[in-house]
Amino acid sequence: MDSARNTRLLRRRLQRSTGRALVVRTAAVALFDAMGVYALVSFAGNGTLSVAALMAFALALVNWAYLSPRTQGARWLTPGLVLMAFFVVYPVLYTSYVSLTNWQTGNILTKDQAIEQLEQRRVRTGESGESGDLIVYRNGADDLVLLVVGETVEAFAGVPRSSDDEPGAATAAFAVPADFEPEAPPEEIEGYELLSGLGVTAVAGRLQDLELDLPDGRSVVVETLTSFRVTTGGKRFAYDPATDTMFDAQQGRRCAAGTGTFYCDDVPETDVARIAIIAKDSTIRCSGGICDRVPLFALDPSLTGWRDLIGFDNYIDLAQEERIRSPFLRVLIWNIAFAVGSVLLTFAVGLGLAMLMQREEMRFRGFYRSIFIIPYAVPGFLSILVWRGLLSTEFGKVNELLNAFGLPDVAWLSGNYQAMAAVLLVNTWLGFPYMFLISSGALTSIPTELIEAARVDGAGPFRRFREVVLPLLLVSTAPLLIGAFAFNFNNFLLIFLLTGGGPPLAGYDVPVGSTDLLISFTFGLAQSSGRGQQFGLASAIIVVIFLVLAITSALSFRLTKKLEEIYDR
Amino acid sequence: MRRRTGIWFATLIVLALVAAACGDDADNEDATDAATADTQADSGDTPAEQDEAPAEDDPPAAEEEPPAEEDDPPAAEEPIASITIWADDSRVGPLEAIAPAFTEETGVEVNVELVDFGGIRDQVSQAAPAGEGPDIFVGAHDWTGELAANGVVAPINLGDKADHFVQVALDGFNFAGEVFAVPYATEAVAMYRNSDLVPETPATWDDLRAACDAVEVANCVTVPGGEDAADAYHNYPFVSARGGGIFAFDASSGFDASQVVLDSDDTIAGVEILEAQVADGYVSSTNYGNAKDLFLTGQAAFFITGPWELGSMRDQSDINWAVSVIAQMGDAPVQPFVGAQGFFLNAFSENSLIAQSFLLDFIATDETMQALFDADGRPPAWLPVVEALSSNPDVQVFGASIANGIPMPNIPEMGAVWGPLGDNLLQVRNGESTAADAMTAAAEAVRAAVGG
């Protein structure tokens, strides 16, 4: 009866604390909402609607999970789900978005940014323009006056204008003492006080957008904190938002916005870069020495464009591109072999060692365990680099070891098949400690009764392993093995640091090596075609790889579910 | 300050977790809900509210601060403005050494941030448009085309100062008629020689072979770009040995990517020289690390590489060595690729005027250029310093090699060249392909990539 009273007491306490929990929880959610809404407004204000949508999702989830009374599971899952939404789902979606764009060298800015950059360019005159001394003055109302003097620029002080404004009539000149040394400028000009070096630095943010018109019609720009330069050409570009066109003063031509850049018509063929005409995605149409649809970069490769949605073009390229298709199959087969081989090898070594260490009367188990874990402890990128040195054909220690046993040198890194073996060897070294840990854990969770029962039934050690231990082990480790497969399928760092995908294979149009995985192959491909890096194409390939992997693993998970049902009960 | 908040916050999380874990034996009902699942959701936000205000207010406060008067010493301690420079490990030290002089003069704090060299190139294009890039970054001239096309670097008008720069460096950073960086150093490969083994400088490749025959050394010449690592750059002297190259070059319009000359007779003739050296055993199949090790330990007579190894030669080798231009293979001096190093200006910099001041008023001066050379060791691109170093034999040798060379193309299409060219040259180096096959394959791959 004492215990009955205790239980009652406990129950009452629990109820009380549940009430308190509700208050705490509501307060916490309210706080989260306040923060979240603030963040949401900020994201939306910056125009990153995707992140804002994600935040809205997080807010909705948190409110639902913690305020609705019937959400047991969601309460526990929400923190993880929110984190995954931001840092796993969002990157996947973002990559999918990039795969639908022309994001590549020359097209990385947004349209607004690209226009902003273009509008800062000046017409080229072939002259650099004279530079001279700049002295800055300021009055109590924080207005600035610039005093300039140079070789052909007579000392002149005036009120500067913004560089966005058209050069206008010279502002009223201020009285400047007839001859002064730039090193010792006047302390004051009509109420404006001389700024010290530090003072000029403090107003640098304002100075960098200023120009000053001289009485002789020339203009100067502020070039550094202490110097100006006479401008030799006006602004080159002027954007007209109404017609979405850009006027190029250098060519005297108005060009219309199209996919990723501005396109100009009626351009003499001699002005167009030939490489832009022969490029495979060229839009240029020439006839009779006159070209239409000429993108700006074909006229001047230093003029940037912007990233634009281009639909499924990247995927279509992928499907049609002979350069990709020919080595693709080879890379794919090796990729699968590598991932499967890595998992099997690491799992076999790890499990074997784990079973070795299972025996309780085995001595030095702690010692062995610590040694086995060491490959895990050294930062991976470093041990890969060390392995690379050790596997060197003529100077490597691995070959020295082989020689000591009377075996010949192996060209670990420069022979096609040897390199594959080397990659697997190193990956086994890197990966077996993990499998060792996992198997050790899984082995101990196998009920000893089952093994005993099998023993009683007369099963020998191999049959016991094959028919009892391994299936049970697989049930608990299968998802990990699938995870390991997926990880190794994309094991970029290993390939990148150990072989760089090499040794290179002859007979293909594209750089491809015998140990290239899809991910390293396509990355190289996306970086080495056309005008440099092609993020759009690379993303399309990543999406395809991801889809293939995702479907395969979803199927395997279904399979493990069946496994589970068979062996579970 | 940001960082400290981060650490503080992380410590708090750890403490909270420890507290939650140890809460086991503590008073029952209080522990019950104090750490319910939902506290996780907001634990990331509680400190947010407190810190938000100061964090938001910081930058404007700095800007609005009344301009310091010159007789106001405390102002110097709190910088009125700052610029950020990205540099790799070999440049961080030199820049940090020279930056205080600029700070003293202008009150601008200079933050030099360490980024690995390849990372600078890749990350600038991402970070700059996002407003997170550096104001200035160190880079190689062959990035110019890509960065300019991306619109992330601003042209720099060097004005009269252009006359003070080594021409090949200016050409390197010139893309479509604009200069996009302030060069400070140049480099090209030359030939290190073990002077214990070979006392005389061989003038021609035949002399070199004779010298090797005379001394019985396991490896005559070690050149990076063999064994397991493709390296078109170090093998390029062979590609150009008979007047070959990658793209057709015109002095006025630069490289023409639509004309690939990798499979021209001249180019193949040059690579055949390499093929013959490999077949005759004068050039061993070595990657960079082994090429260097063999030379340093006296197991090779010659080592072809750049001025960046001068330091390790002085510090680490037990041998006597000398450096000279690469032995001549044809009628003309060997023509290596010339690289230039310089400072780019981020087109999205919020402090463009200060950054420009740093480059034009501070970097492009005799004192700073000399200081950069003293700290960095690469042959300078600033003529007054080059002249001042006329008695430095190493700089003179590399200077001669640079004068013989041509700048690496800086057009974006070069991205499509390094892979195929390096891979095919590697096959020649390893004796797995002939010069003609390799260069034909390389040319086709480049054409397919740039032309489609």
Add this chain to the structure above:
Amino acid sequence: MTAEHQSPPVHDAGLLRDAPLAPRRLPRDTPPLQRLTLWLRRSAWRHTLALLACFFSLFPIVWIVSASFNSVDNLTASRLIPSDLTLDNFVEAFTDDVSPVGRWMWNSFYLAVTSAALNVVVAAWGAYAFSRIKFRGRRTLLTSLLVMQIFPQFLGFVAFFVLAQEFGDVWAPIGLNTHLFLIVVYLGGAAGFNAFLLKGFLDSIPTSLDEAAKIDGASSWIIFSRIIMPLARPMLAVIFMISFVAIFGEFILASFLLKGEEQLTLPVGLQVFLADGYNAKWGVLAATALVGSAPVVAVFLFAQKHIIAGLTGGAVKG
């Protein structure tokens, strides 16, 4: 399960030379020679295999150790026992004023500890829900989480850039180039998988335990924190360790999201400073890596106690 309990039902003991069936402990009066031969027959092959595995494990490590004490700055040309042993590399690693190795180690360490600890918490909650709470779409949700996790997180670096920038706009300490952002990225990246790992383990804990507690009026939080979690401690330790190791050595994301030598983690610092380009400083690199591996070994030794204590305690079986 100890040897004394073995009372073998011996109907076909000799059939497959079934070693475990013989009594595992010899009587005290066994002559030494017999002891030795028995030991050789039973255990020697195990130790041979184990030693082979040790050799495999340590092979590259030995060269790292050797290089760290070697004054010659290269890896392949060096001899196993350096001709002139020196501690210069260690001194240089920790005194060089441009490369704050100590700072990098601390950065890596606290990043890994914090992320791994939080990983365990998030995974525990998720696993508890998946294992103990019946709700619709449980299986589908779990599978889709796992499938999403297959996307190699480092490929989304451009997306992280956008996120970091947006977050940083709201609250600077979680923006670009902050450790906090990296922590949440690591958290999100492993949440699904760790939850799955733990769910399998929780499934093996009999539900009778929590049902009994439920009858006593315990809330799900009590069941979670007082009953399930203590039993799951070994697996929590495993998850902590796996996360710690993964994050301590993580390279690609950290190198993309962190700038400035004060901010870097150990792998990134080593790569940027010592292994970059043509001037690899192998000696210093090896020395730093050696010292840098110590925390991981320490964490393992720490976690190992829990793993073994938990697993051999047999608390889970029932």
